[in-house]
Amino acid sequence: MVLYSYAGKILRVNLSKKTIKAEDTRKDVAQLLLGGNGYAAKILWDELKPGVDPLSPENKIVLMTGPITGTGAPGSGFWEACFKSPLTGVWGESACGGWWGPMLKFAGFDGIIIEGASKDPVYLWVHDGEAEIKPAEGIWGQTVPKTEEAVRKEIGVPQARVLSIGPAGEKLVRFAGIAVDLERYAGRKGGGALLGSKKVKAVAVYGEKEIPIAKPAEYGKALKECEQAVYASLNSGGGFPNGTLGGYDGCNQFGDLPTKYGETGSWEAVSDLYVNFVNKYLLKNRACFGCMQACGRVSRVEEGPFATPVYGGPEYETTAGFTTFALQKDIEPVIKANYLCNIYGLDTISTSHMIAFAMICYEKGLITKKDTDGLEVKWGDANVMINLIEKIAYREGFGDLLAEGVRRAAEKIGGDAQKIALHVKGLEMPYHDPRAGKTQAIEYGTSNTGMDHFHAHETLDVECYGADLGLIPFGLPDPKTIDRFSEDPSKASIAKLVMDWGTVADALVICKFHQYVNLGPDKYAKLLSLATGWKIDGWELLKIGDRIFNLGRAFNVREGIRRKDDMLPPRIMQPATTGSTKGVGITNYEGMLNEFYKLEEWDENGIPKPEKLKRLGLDDVASYIASLKA
Amino acid sequence: MMKALFVDQEKCTGCRRCELACSFFHFQTYSLSRVRLHIVRDGEAEGPVVCVQCGLCQYACPIKGAIIRNKKTGAFLVTAKCNPKSCNGECVNACPYGVIHIDLKLKRAIKCDFCGGSPSCVNACPWNVIQYVDAGSPYALNNKRVAEVRRRWSVERAYTKSSLEALKKV
Ligand code: SF4
Ligand code: SF4
Ligand code: SF4
Numbered sequence: 001m002v003l004y005s006y007a008g009k010i011l012r013v014n015l016s017k018k019t020i021k022a023e024d025t026r027k028d029v030a031q032l033l034l035g036g037n038g039y040a041a042k043i044l045w046d047e048l049k050p051g052v053d054p055l056s057p058e059n060k061i062v063l064m065t066g067p068i069t070g071t072g073a074p075g076s077g078f079w080e081a082c083f084k085s086p087l088t089g090v091w092g093e094s095a096c097g098g099w100w101g102p103m104l105k106f107a108g109f110d111g112i113i114i115e116g117a118s119k120d121p122v123y124l125w126v127h128d129g130e131a132e133i134k135p136a137e138g139i140w141g142q143t144v145p146k147t148e149e150a151v152r153k154e155i156g157v158p159q160a161r162v163l164s165i166g167p168a169g170e171k172l173v174r175f176a177g178i179a180v181d182l183e184r185y186a187g188r189k190g191g192g193a194l195l196g197s198k199k200v201k202a203v204a205v206y207g208e209k210e211i212p213i214a215k216p217a218e219y220g221k222a223l224k225e226c227e228q229a230v231y232a233s234l235n236s237g238g239g240f241p242n243g244t245l246g247g248y249d250g251c252n253q254f255g256d257l258p259t260k261y262g263e264t265g266s267w268e269a270v271s272d273l274y275v276n277f278v279n280k281y282l283l284k285n286r287a288c289f290g291c292m293q294a295c296g297r298v299s300r301v302e303e304g305p306f307a308t309p310v311y312g313g314p315e316y317e318t319t320a321g322f323t324t325f326a327l328q329k330d331i332e333p334v335i336k337a338n339y340l341c342n343i344y345g346l347d348t349i350s351t352s353h354m355i356a357f358a359m360i361c362y363e364k365g366l367i368t369k370k371d372t373d374g375l376e377v378k379w380g381d382a383n384v385m386i387n388l389i390e391k392i393a394y395r396e397g398f399g400d401l402l403a404e405g406v407r408r409a410a411e412k413i414g415g416d417a418q419k420i421a422l423h424v425k426g427l428e429m430p431y432h433d434p435r436a437g438k439t440q441a442i443e444y445g446t447s448n449t450g451m452d453h454f455h456a457h458e459t460l461d462v463e464c465y466g467a468d469l470g471l472i473p474f475g476l477p478d479p480k481t482i483d484r485f486s487e488d489p490s491k492a493s494i495a496k497l498v499m500d501w502g503t504v505a506d507a508l509v510i511c512k513f514h515q516y517v518n519l520g521p522d523k524y525a526k527l528l529s530l531a532t533g534w535k536i537d538g539w540e541l542l543k544i545g546d547r548i549f550n551l552g553r554a555f556n557v558r559e560g561i562r563r564k565d566d567m568l569p570p571r572i573m574q575p576a577t578t579g580s581t582k583g584v585g586i587t588n589y590e591g592m593l594n595e596f597y598k599l600e601e602w603d604e605n606g607i608p609k610p611e612k613l614k615r616l617g618l619d620d621v622a623s624y625i626a627s628l629k630a
Numbered sequence: 631m632m633k634a635l636f637v638d639q640e641k642c643t644g645c646r647r648c649e650l651a652c653s654f655f656h657f658q659t660y661s662l663s664r665v666r667l668h669i670v671r672d673g674e675a676e677g678p679v680v681c682v683q684c685g686l687c688q689y690a691c692p693i694k695g696a697i698i699r700n701k702k703t704g705a706f707l708v709t710a711k712c713n714p715k716s717c718n719g720e721c722v723n724a725c726p727y728g729v730i731h732i733d734l735k736l737k738r739a740i741k742c743d744f745c746g747g748s749p750s751c752v753n754a755c756p757w758n759v760i761q762y763v764d765a766g767s768p769y770a771l772n773n774k775r776v777a778e779v780r781r782r783w784s785v786e787r788a789y790t791k792s793s794l795e796a797l798k799k800v
Contacts, residue, residue, distance in 0.1 A: 072650040072660040099646075106661065210661040220654055231756075285757075287645035292756040294643035 003027055004214035005067045005531035006035070007110045011131050013124060015198055016057055016116030020131050025110045031534065032617055035066035035110060037093045038507035038548040040082035043113060045551060045621065050558045054086040054190075055172060055197040057117035063104070063163075063203070064111035066509030070102030070289065071211055071219070073527050074226050075514030077102055077289030079186075080506055086190035086197070087174040087350070087405045088426035090556045091448040094177070094191050095506055097288035097296075098184035100205060103161040107207025114198060123164075123202040125155050129209070136201040141167060143343040144179045151202050160206040166345025168393040169196035173403040175350035175428070179342065183286065183296060183312020187347040189427065189449060214533030222526050226519060230292050233517035238467075240295035240513050241285065244316035247465075248274045251320070254464045255581030256436035258429065259324040260379070261360040262422050262572050265433035266579030269329040273319070277331045286312060288511065295513060299335055306336035306382070314338040314348075317453065320431035321352025326359055326380060333382035337389055344393035349453075353428035354402040355388050357409070357421065366417050373397040422569045425450035425561065434572060435581045437463030437484040442495040442592050445566040448552035455502040458515065459495060470520015471497055474542060487588035489595035496599045497542070503552075504545030547616040550600070550608050554621045557628070563606040566593060632704035632765035633744060635752070639677030642759045644669055648678050651754030655745050667729055667742065667751060678751065678760060681705075681729045681742030690724030692717050697739075704765060705744040712738040 002008070003025055012021045033039050040062035052058040061083040068076045079101030085092030104112070108129035121136035139150045148162040161181065169176035169192030176192030177185045195201075213219050233239050240246065248270075251257040255265030277299070286296035299313030314322075314334050318341075322334040341348045361367045362377040369376065373391070375398065377384055391399025401409050406428045410421040422429035427450025434441035439459035444451045461467040463484035468476055476497055501521060505512050508524060521538035529536050553561075568589055575585040597604070601612040613622035646669055650660050667680045683704050688697040696712040699705070714732045721730050721739050730741040744762070752762045 070660070072647070072654070208661070210659055213659060216658045216660075220658065284640065285643050287643035289646055290650060291643075291645050292647065294645060294757070296643070 001027075002212050003030065004212050004533050005071060005528075006030060007065075007105045007108050007209070007211065009109050009129070011109050011112045011126065013112060013114050013131065013133065014116045015114065015118040015122065015133070015200070018118075018133060020133065022109070022129075022131075030067065032544075033548055033551070034504070034507035034528075034544060035069070036064050036080040036095075036507045036509035037082055037503070037552070038544065039111065040064045040080065040093070041091075041548060041551045041555060044082060044084065045555055047115075048084060052084065054084045054089060054092075054194065057115075057198070059084050059194060059197075060113055060115040061191060061194050061198070062111060062113050064509070065101045065105050066507060068524075068527055068531055069509050070105040071213065071531055072223055072290050073510070073524075073531075074230050074290065074292060074517070074519060075288075075511035076509070077287075077291060078509045078511050079104065080509055081178055081186040081191040083189075083191060083194050084559075085427075085449070086172070086193040088189060088450050090425055090450070090559050090561055091552045092189035092191065093449060093506065094186035094188050095454070095509070095512075096178065096180055096184050096186035097291075097511055098161070098180040099289045100161040100163050100180045100184075101509065102289045103205045103207065105207075105211055106209050107205045108209045112203065114195075114200060117197060118199040121199045121201050123151055123200065123204065126203065126205045126207075127155075127157070127160075128207050136199075139201055140170065143167065144345055145343055147202055148181065151204050155204055157204075157206050160204045162202050162204045164202035164345070165192040165195050165200070166343060166393070168345040168403075169193055170201075171393070171395045171403070172196050173346065173392060173395065174405045174408070175347040175354075175403075176345050177347040179345055181312075183298075183342070184288065185342070185347070188349060188452070188454070190347075192345050192347075213531050215530045219527070219530040222530055226523055226527065227292065229518035229523065230514070234293065239293045239517040241293055243285070243295045243297045244513075245274055245277060245297065245314065245319055247316055248319060250465065251316070251432070252324075253580060254436050255576060255579040255584070256433050256460060256464060257320055257324050258431050258433045258572075259578075260327050261325060261356045261420070262429065262433070264576040264578045265436055265581045267324045267327070267329075270323050273323065273329070273331055281331065281335060282313065283310065291511065293513060293517065301332050301335050304332065306332040306386075308336055308339040311339055311342065317431050318348040318352065321349055321356070322385060325352060325431060326356040326385065328380040328382055328385065330382065333385060337385055340386065340389045340393075344389070346389065346393055349430050350405065350428045351389060351392060352385075353422070354392065354406060354409070355385050357406055358388065358398075358402060360420060361413060361417055364416065364420075366413050366415050371398060371401075420571055422572055423451050424568065425556075425565050427451045429569070429572065432460045433576070433581065434568070435576050435584045435586060436460065438487050438586065438592065439463055439491045439495045439498070441568060441586050441589055442492060442596050443499060445568055445589070445593060446495075446499070446596060448549065448556055455499055458498045458502055458512065461516070462494065462498065467516050469498065469501060469515045470518065470523065471501060474501075474521060474538060485584060487586065487592055489588075489591050491592050492595035492599055495592075495596055499549055500542045500545030502545070503549045504541055507544060507548055543616075547618065550613060550616060551618055551621060553600075553602070553606075553608055554613065554618070554625060557607050557625065561606070563593075563597075563604065566606055633762055634682065634704070634765040635680045635749065636761040636763050637677055637680055638759050638761070641757045642669070642677035643757055644676050645756065647754045647756060648751035648760060651750040652742075652745075655750040656740070679727045679729060680751070680760065681727065683742070684726070686724045686726065687721035687730050687739070687741065690720040692720060697721065700743075703744045703747055705742065707743050708739045708741060710738075714739060
């Protein structure tokens, strides 16, 4: 029987045994959890023993597409990497755009499970319903662009899409990312280190298979409607045709731009940064597969110490990290820093975070020149920034400490470092300031992946920018009526709704920026129904989000996560010192958290109640949790 | 009036909506497998390589009437006489742009037919990269764009080699 809109097969690659198997995509799992993070959560829940070392062969990484990936649906160019994170030790997932995901499906697979570990470097070549494990000695040690080029050349298919790791992944830098085509990254939580530990340098995919659609003609019509909706939104100023960096100045005004390692939320010195970028460095927009918004930027610095070739340029998070967070005000070093992170295979958020962390520790005397290989790690020093990126990527000297991530580094540095460090569950804070919109605080605390902008960033957009994410029919109050500074426990219900919608987006595997352009749960539910032939409405979709979020939570509970791990770092709760959030701190975090637990039906320790898990159709998870309490 | 497709490569974002639309128009399905235009990425430039209706396929085809020209639009169309078994796919070999294929399911060659006069790729492109214009005007459009582009890129970077050739032939 055809599983419409899925490729129908999932590859299982065991690197220890050097075996490759194609398994059927399971319809029951697909219906319960769709694809992406949902399907992968099921695999990892079933197959990972609690407590495995994330960098051991026992950990697995699941690269998954979703049911509408590659079907032309707006935002359907994404794929997901899911694993137990080498950085945090808990649930890890990272979404990525580009063309790799659709190409995997055209090659005949919904996903790839990579397990075990190889002794020698290898890469995978997946094409036309087949897969091969190929030796990669020759490219081990290479940067990302060189790797991509070499792999394409060796397989002889220039159109192949290549996912790869750089030296940082090989050196097991705990926040090494997975690159696709040098401009798209599954950046966060250390997927690159995990691939490095398995000695997987790259995964190349190419295929020309069709994706079967249950009701193709109607699907085509529904797609047209969605397209119209996107255009309407873009024409009225919504979406991201200016890239995410287009929101930089707005974030600055809202106090949403973490500055000086989170001391405050804005910095006047960078008020013309975006305009400067557009005028001098931006060459053009670039899109992921099937996208009308094309938020990707192509840029370069033509000459000088920060010169770069033309490449997929910096977006908002990277820019915030390498500017305000480290008190550095120029865009050129950002373009260079981004380029270096891309070629070495580093997550730009965690990398910039670690550099600013080094700066604050240096300022406070927690580390000195003796620790930093003689570098004066002063605020805003662009050369130091560039220097540290290289050291981190290759784990050289001081870089070796920073490559461990902020939680481990702070432990080693000792003293006040642990009090200063900004992270939840070991994931470094990204660049939206929760003091600027309090729902964000709850999302940072409760996200399964730690202090993550990935599920959480939407709330800030709801509270600061008035984006409704298509959620008004599902109970979201009109964003214009929400007081962003209020810490009323009712904020938890906004957080819950957005969390569910954000979570299910990663199971459909769609780009979240499509939640801003008139494409809410109802629109995607319609597309999903026509593509698969199932009957699903927006409410059902949100319920699937709830199910996946709680499955992820259960995974974390199994790994030992409890309420104490949902707490926010003290530094980010203190009143901001400048800008529109001056004097604003976070004072009722626990009150909001309690309410969120109530809505989730978690006990006071943050453990989901078995009854709820059962109601969600997660019976085996429910019995595990029940046994835990007994 | 004869028509042509004008392609403004510099604006292309690489989203492939043009390919998807082409594929859907002809086959009611979304895939890259049977489309007739390619997104080519060549160093820093990228963009669709479209059929320029040069007619080399017709010239190469050994079967009379297998490829005919629509007098109104100028598009070369593949007819039912096409029989790939008997010709070694001469048209495919002849096409300089790689935009004519043998479709294994249909058992005939497929190529751009201007979608009967309202090209799907043109309608689908969010950035107006592909335009459906009078056959004479691409020169004018091209000159204008080249002048614009020169300000930021060298022409060599803005256009791939094959599309430069294609533009010359329009
Ligand atoms: S909005 Fe940006 S990230 Fe999302 S699909 Fe489009 S180009 Fe990719
Ligand atoms: S005009 Fe039609 S057939 Fe030709 S390339 Fe465009 S969409 Fe395809
Ligand atoms: S639709 Fe337009 S922007 Fe997208 S790939 Fe085709 S020509 Fe380029």
